[in-house]
Amino acid sequence: MTDCLFCKIVAKEVRAEVVLETERALAFRDINPQAPTHVLVIPKAHHADAAALAEADDGLADDVLKAAHAVAVQEGVAEGGYRIVFNTGPAAGQTVFHVHAHVLGGRDLTWPPG
Numbered sequence: 200m201t202d203c204l205f206c207k208i209v210a211k212e213v214r215a216e217v218v219l220e221t222e223r224a225l226a227f228r229d230i231n232p233q234a235p236t237h238v239l240v241i242p243k244a245h246h247a248d249a250a251a252l253a254e255a256d257d258g259l260a261d262d263v264l265k266a267a268h269a270v271a272v273q274e275g276v277a278e279g280g281y282r283i284v285f286n287t288g289p290a291a292g293q294t295v296f297h298v299h300a301h302v303l304g305g306r307d308l309t310w311p312p313g
């Protein structure tokens with residue numbers, strides 16, 4: 200997708216602070232962090248949202264989830280607890296339509312979310 204911000208990060212046309220890269224996933228720090236650890240984990244292939252990722256049916260969702268957990272371990276938040284969030288669709292606040300898992304940790308996270 201030529202006009203997708205996160206595809207441009209995958210293509211290295213837009214800079215990002217990458218913290219983990221696997222064959223099919225990329226993790227980079229959110230530009231506007233909401234917690235001490237706030238990393239976005241994406242499939243390198245373009246899928247608009249979690250529904251499209253789930254339908255990819257080739258283990259890609261599994262790769263993204265495993266990468267999200269690996270980021271949590273690497274960031275030192277896995278033991279204390281962390282949150283993985285897929286905002287899916289406008290009502291959930293999704294603003295970038297290349298699916299991404301937010302990995303949030305490093306502080307106590309309240310529930311329910313806003």
Ligand code: 5GP
Nearest residue numbers: 204215227228229230231286292293294295
């Ligand atoms: P959403 O609202 O779609 O769930 O999350 C999009 C996230 O992307 C937001 O948390 C926002 O701060 C982040 N973001 C938007 N533009 C950029 C960018 O250019 N670089 C990085 N690293 N994060 C971005």
Ligand code: ZN
Nearest residue numbers: 203206245297
């Ligand atoms: Zn994209």
